[in-house]
Amino acid sequence: MSSASVEVAPRQTVRTGAEAARLRRDLRRAGRRRQLAAIALVLPLFLFLMFSFLVPIADMLRRSVVDPDLAAAWPNAAVVLRAWDRSSPPDEAMFAALGRDIRASAEARTIAGPARRLNYALSDGRSLVMNTGRALRKLQGEPASWRDTLMSEDPAWGKQKTWIALAHAAGPLTDFYLLTAVDLERDAADRITSRPPDQSLYLTVLQRTALMSVSVTLLCLLLGYPLAYYVANAPARSANLLMILVLLPLWTSLLVRSAAWIVLLQDQGLVNDLLRASGLTDGPVRLIYNRIGVLIAMVHVQLPFMVLPIIASMKAVPPAYMRAAVSLGAHPAIAFFRVYMPQTFPGVAAGTLLVFIMSLGYYVTPALVGGANDQMLAYFIAYYTTSSANWGLAAALGVLLLVATAILYALYARLTNLGQIRLG
Amino acid sequence: MKNRLARAGGLLALGITAGIAFSVAEAQQRPLTVVSWGGAYQEAQKKVYFEPFTKETGIQLIDESWDGGIGVLRSKVEGGTDSGWDVVQVESEELTIGCDEGLYEPLDWSKIGGKDAYIPSAVSECGVGAIVYDNVLAYDKDKLKEEPKGWADFFDTQKFPGKRALRQGPKINLEIALIADGVPLDKVYEVLATPEGVDRAFKKLDSIKQDIIWWKAGAQPPQLLASGEVVMTSAYNGRIDAANRNDGRNFGIQWDGALYTLDSWVILKTSPNKEQALQYLAFVGKPENQAKLPEAIAYGVTAKGADKLIDPKRLADLPTAPENFANVLHISDEFWIENIDRLTERFNTWASS
Numbered sequence: 001m002s003s004a005s006v007e008v009a010p011r012q013t014v015r016t017g018a019e020a021a022r023l024r025r026d027l028r029r030a031g032r033r034r035q036l037a038a039i040a041l042v043l044p045l046f047l048f049l050m051f052s053f054l055v056p057i058a059d060m061l062r063r064s065v066v067d068p069d070l071a072a073a074w075p076n077a078a079v080v081l082r083a084w085d086r087s088s089p090p091d092e093a094m095f096a097a098l099g100r101d102i103r104a105s106a107e108a109r110t111i112a113g114p115a116r117r118l119n120y121a122l123s124d125g126r127s128l129v130m131n132t133g134r135a136l137r138k139l140q141g142e143p144a145s146w147r148d149t150l151m152s153e154d155p156a157w158g159k160q161k162t163w164i165a166l167a168h169a170a171g172p173l174t175d176f177y178l179l180t181a182v183d184l185e186r187d188a189a190d191r192i193t194s195r196p197p198d199q200s201l202y203l204t205v206l207q208r209t210a211l212m213s214v215s216v217t218l219l220c221l222l223l224g225y226p227l228a229y230y231v232a233n234a235p236a237r238s239a240n241l242l243m244i245l246v247l248l249p250l251w252t253s254l255l256v257r258s259a260a261w262i263v264l265l266q267d268q269g270l271v272n273d274l275l276r277a278s279g280l281t282d283g284p285v286r287l288i289y290n291r292i293g294v295l296i297a298m299v300h301v302q303l304p305f306m307v308l309p310i311i312a313s314m315k316a317v318p319p320a321y322m323r324a325a326v327s328l329g330a331h332p333a334i335a336f337f338r339v340y341m342p343q344t345f346p347g348v349a350a351g352t353l354l355v356f357i358m359s360l361g362y363y364v365t366p367a368l369v370g371g372a373n374d375q376m377l378a379y380f381i382a383y384y385t386t387s388s389a390n391w392g393l394a395a396a397l398g399v400l401l402l403v404a405t406a407i408l409y410a411l412y413a414r415l416t417n418l419g420q421i422r423l424g
Numbered sequence: 425m426k427n428r429l430a431r432a433g434g435l436l437a438l439g440i441t442a443g444i445a446f447s448v449a450e451a452q453q454r455p456l457t458v459v460s461w462g463g464a465y466q467e468a469q470k471k472v473y474f475e476p477f478t479k480e481t482g483i484q485l486i487d488e489s490w491d492g493g494i495g496v497l498r499s500k501v502e503g504g505t506d507s508g509w510d511v512v513q514v515e516s517e518e519l520t521i522g523c524d525e526g527l528y529e530p531l532d533w534s535k536i537g538g539k540d541a542y543i544p545s546a547v548s549e550c551g552v553g554a555i556v557y558d559n560v561l562a563y564d565k566d567k568l569k570e571e572p573k574g575w576a577d578f579f580d581t582q583k584f585p586g587k588r589a590l591r592q593g594p595k596i597n598l599e600i601a602l603i604a605d606g607v608p609l610d611k612v613y614e615v616l617a618t619p620e621g622v623d624r625a626f627k628k629l630d631s632i633k634q635d636i637i638w639w640k641a642g643a644q645p646p647q648l649l650a651s652g653e654v655v656m657t658s659a660y661n662g663r664i665d666a667a668n669r670n671d672g673r674n675f676g677i678q679w680d681g682a683l684y685t686l687d688s689w690v691i692l693k694t695s696p697n698k699e700q701a702l703q704y705l706a707f708v709g710k711p712e713n714q715a716k717l718p719e720a721i722a723y724g725v726t727a728k729g730a731d732k733l734i735d736p737k738r739l740a741d742l743p744t745a746p747e748n749f750a751n752v753l754h755i756s757d758e759f760w761i762e763n764i765d766r767l768t769e770r771f772n773t774w775a776s777s
Contacts, residue, residue, distance in 0.1 A: 112525035119765055127762050130524070199766075201773040208776075267587075268652045289637050372592060372638050372775030380772070388765060389495030389502075 057402075064181075064395035067174035069117040070166070073110040074101035081163075081170035086190045090163050092147050098166070099136065099146035106133030114169070120390065121165040121176060121185075128156050161188040177396035202380070202397060206404060209376040212294065212366075213359035217306075219299045220355050221348065224306035228347075231307070232314035246307050254301060258365045261297040262288060265369070293369040301365060302358060306351040313347025349416045356412075360405055377401050455484035456700045459512040461687075462489030463643030464666035468720035477707045483700050491641050494518045501527045501693050510695040511704055513554050517760045519688045523550035529691040529698060536706045537727075546726035551688030552705055553726035555662075555717070558682035558743040558752060559596050562659040564649050565674045574681045575604035578656055579632050586655035589648045592638035592775075594767040595760055596658065596683055599753060601628035603681050609753045616759065622767070626774055638775075649675055661743055665722035679748040685755040686726070718742055 071078035077098040084094065105111040111133045118125030132153045143149040150157040164186060168176050179185055179192065183200040187193050194200065231242045249257060264270050267284035275281045287293055317340060325335035363378035377397060384394035458474065460466045466489055478485050490496060492515055500507035514522065522528050528550040533539050539547045546553025561578055563571075568584065577584060578600070590597050602612050602621065605628045615621035629636075637654055639645055645659035646667035661682070667673040689708070691701045707713060714725040715733035724744035725731075731739065739745055743752075 109524075109526055112521075116525070119762075123766055124762060198770055198773055201769065201776060204776060266651055266653050367640075372636075372772075373777065375772075375776070383772075385495065385499070387493035387495045388768070389498035390765075 060395045060398050062395075063391050064177050064399045065173050065175070067117070067169055067171040067176065067392065069113040070169040071171040073105040073108075073113045074098065077101040077166070078170040081167045084163075084167055086164060086167050089160070092145065094163075095146040095150055095157075099143075099150055102129070102133050103136040103139065106137045117169050118165060120180075120393070121168065122156075122162060124156070125165070128154055128162075132157070159188075164188060164190055174392075177392035178399065180393055181396035181400045202377070202400065205375070205377050205380060206400060208374075209360060209378075209401075210404065210408070212291075212298075212374075212376060213356050213362075215295060216298045216302055216359045217352050217356040219295065220302050220306040221352060223299065224303055224310060224351065225348070227303075228307045228310035228314055232311050243311075246304050249300065250304055254364055255368075257301060258297050258368045261293065261300070261369050265293055265296065288369055289371045291370070291374055294366045294374045297365045297369045298359060298362060302355045305354045305358060309350040309354065310344060310347040313344045313350075317343045345416075353409075353412060357405060357409070360401065360408075454506070454508070454696065455486050456697045456704060457486050457488060457508060457510045458704065459488045459490055459509050461492075461513060461642050463641070464646075464663055464670065465642065465660075465721055465723075468662075468666070468717060472716040472720055473708050473713065476713070477704055480707065481703060483703065485704070492518065494521050497522055497527050497692065498525070503694070505694060506696050507692065507694055509692055510697045510701045512690055512692060513687050514551065514690055515687055516685055516755070517757045517764065519548060519551045519690060520757055520761055522690065523548070527690075527693055529693055529695065529701075531691070531705075532702060535702045536709050541709065541711075541728055542726050543728060545686055546688070548688065551690040552709060554687045554689050554708070556684065556686045556724035556726065556743055558661045558679070558684050558748070559591075559658055559755075560661045560664065560682045561656060561678040562645060562649060562661075562664040563656045563676050563678070564652075565676045567652065568655060568676075571676060572656060572678055574678060575600050576606075579604045579628065581632055581635055584655055587635050587637050587653060588632060589637045589639050589645055589654045589657035591658060592640050594771040595764065596755070597629060597771075598622065598625040598767065599683055599755070600658065601625040603753070604628060609681065609751065612753055613756045613759050622770070626770070629774070646671075646673070646675065649673075662721040662723045665741055679743075680751050682743070682748070682752045683755050684743060684749075684752040 077094075080094045080097045084090065102111065105114070111129060115126045115129035115133075118129055122128070132150065135153050136149075139149070156162050168174050168186065176186075180195070181202050183195045183203050184192050185195050227246075231239055231246065234242060262269075265287040266272070267286075269287075271287060272281075272284045275285060287296070321339050321343070322335055325339040326332055330338070360376075361378050362376055363382055366374050366376050367379055367382075377400070381394050381397045381401070384390040384397065460469055466487065470487060474485050474487050477483065488509070490512070494517075497512065497514070497518065500509055519528075530549055531552060533547075536552060542553060545556075561572060561575060565571075570583075572578060572584060578588060590600070598616055599612050602615055602625050603609065605624060607615050616625065637648060639648065639657070642660050642663055645657040646663050648654045648657055649659075649664075650667065650671070650673060661677055661679075664675045664677055668675055689705055691698060691705075695701055709727055711727040711730040711733060714727045714730040717723065717725055718734050718738055718741075722738075722741045722743075724742045731744070734742075740747070743749065
């Protein structure tokens with residue numbers, strides 16, 4: 001059937017209004033069916049992403065601002081704390097609500113929650129709560145003044161800073177964790193100030209994380225581009241072999257690869273032995289448990305993610321262009337830089353983006369081959385989730401990393417005109 | 425179309441139900457899971473506790489290892505359902521914090537021999553002592569000509585050049601720093617309780633900061649010594665002894681100024697195998713079973729009467745031997761429960777700069 005007859009046929013049949021309506025209905029129905037089929041095909045992946053990706057991220061964002069620990073154990077105190085203006089001194093009613101709640105939670109064994117939470121914000125917060133709880137359990141009946149009772153247990157109950165911390169922990173929302181994540185806190189007058197220098201950590205770590213990711217990305221590019229060029233232009237058989245060599249590391253677990261570097265790079269390791277044998281150095285060179293070790297191991301792990309997109313973009317460059325440029329009189333080097341390289345930029349952009357964003361979240365490799373001052377933000381997130389179960393701070397650090405990544409991505413997109421890249 | 429969809433939906437529902445039913449059934453039949461500290465220590469436990477226990481009672485037991493941290497236990501229990509772990513060996517401040525927070529099952533002492541069957545420091549509401557051990561200064565006798573006399577020598581990079589290893593984190597290290605700085609053992613926590621004392625400890629650590637490699641798991645210090653990466657390290661005494669006995673190393677231990685503490689067994693609140701867990705604790709609490717552990721790894725045990733069953737020659741290698749126990753510091757749980765969060769933050773900041 002020629003295209004002409006297809007065009008003509010509908011025009012001939014669509015004459016009466018009834019027929020046209022029927023046809024439209026059929027068309028719509030067919031369209032809907034196609035749409036449903038499309039949705040059905042996409043749905044599993046969508047649900048998977050929804051429940052394994054979007055929901056956890058949303059939950060993580062939520063955890064960085066919600067603060068349920070204190071309110072769960074001390075519901076009455078939480079109510080009066082939320083109503084408090086945070087500048088006037090706490091009155092007897094507030095002391096009474098707190099005292100009764102502390103006593104009740106000590107008896108119900110739920111006091112550890114608020115104790116843990118206050119310990120994040122106050123030095124000695126835990127013992128303040130636990131000791132007061134132990135004392136109040138022995139208390140018979142209602143005391144004449146809850147204020148005097150609590151103050152006699154610990155004078156810290158009379159301090160404005162204690163009550164500010166209590167009010168911030170009363171929930172349902174708090175900015176405590178997010179402030180901590182950027183090295184800020186609230187002072188006794190409820191103003192936001194920077195944390196003392198011996199507790200200001202995370203902005204430095206964020207800076208270090210970004211710096212290390214940039215270094216890894218640049219090193220990968222420096223090593224990866226020539227390698228990719230070689231692989232892309234090698235004859236088919238050796239290209240396949242090289243491809244396997246590039247991919248091979250990906251078949252081994254990240255943990256094993258990182259641990260293997262420890263064996264190679266340590267003072268008595270192979271690399272140092274070679275350096276000594278070659279007479280380049282006398283003593284061992286520090287190659288591990290410092291920044292050098294982390295860079296070596298991370299570059300090794302990330303290299304395939306740089307090389308593969310670049311190879312793909314290089315293979316798409318028609319060889320005729322280079323030949324044409326040279327035959328028109330360009331020096332091969334000029335031809336390479338002005339004709340060949342610009343055409344590989346989409347691959348380079350994709351590779352650098354991939355490596356950079358993956359590097360930002362690195363945890364295992366720096367933890368294994370780095371020293372204490374080479375740890376990146378992910379290390380502290382892991383520390384707060386597994387070692388101390390401070391979910392709020394872990395989530396806030398996650399938010400910090402997410403925001404930093406988004407900003408860097410936006411900058412990158414600006415610089416490289418990211419619309420040209422196809423990652424998928 | 426509809427039919428097919430309905431059938432697919434039915435199949436899906438069936439599959440999910442079957443999956444849940446299967447996992448429930450599996451949870452009920454799950455073998456008893458015991459969690460310990462890995463490496464040479466867990467190998468020893470496997471030989472003298474885990475395998476004989478299964479042989480005697482017929483109860484299936486699998487063992488896992490961890491690196492500590494109350495957060496791990498919190499997230500295991502706060503989920504509310506079976507987390508896969510039943511019995512866990514914890515450090516002493518994890519015992520107290522977790523017990524306060526209701527993470528552990530209070531122990532039924534009548535089922536594990538009664539409180540009188542154990543040394544007093546091994547008895548608490550939620551846990552029963554598993555071992556007593558020391559954090560000691562360890563070194564390689566083949567590499568050091570002179571024996572380090574104590575923590576002061578650990579900080580003396582003139583006399584003993586080379587790297588040193590310490591456990592990453594503030595606990596133990598701040599004490600070590602103060603001891604090295606000349607604070608008598610019985611004053612260490614008094615000094616550390618003041619801000620100036622903490623500053624002093626960090627300042628002392630600062631003096632060898634460039635020479636420290638941080639270890640995280642108990643199995644690492646003997647490896648770092650063996651590979652020649654460090655000349656001295658803090659270590660658990662049993663691991664050093666095990667490296668000497670099992671791997672033919674010639675490591676030395678300085679007992680003077682060692683930091684003494686105790687680990688305990690706890691049963692997680694969410695364990696579905698509580699009865700078997702108690703049976704396990706009863707088994708490892710019997711003096712005749714405990715007496716076999718020091719033969720495999722040089723840690724002291726907690727059951728009364730166990731020491732009488734241990735070869736006297738071996739007793740001299742244990743932290744509990746009088747000559748090893750003469751000048752040690754008992755690690756303060758109260759201090760660390762209160763201060764671990766803040767000092768870890770301070771430590772991380774210090775280590776990062």
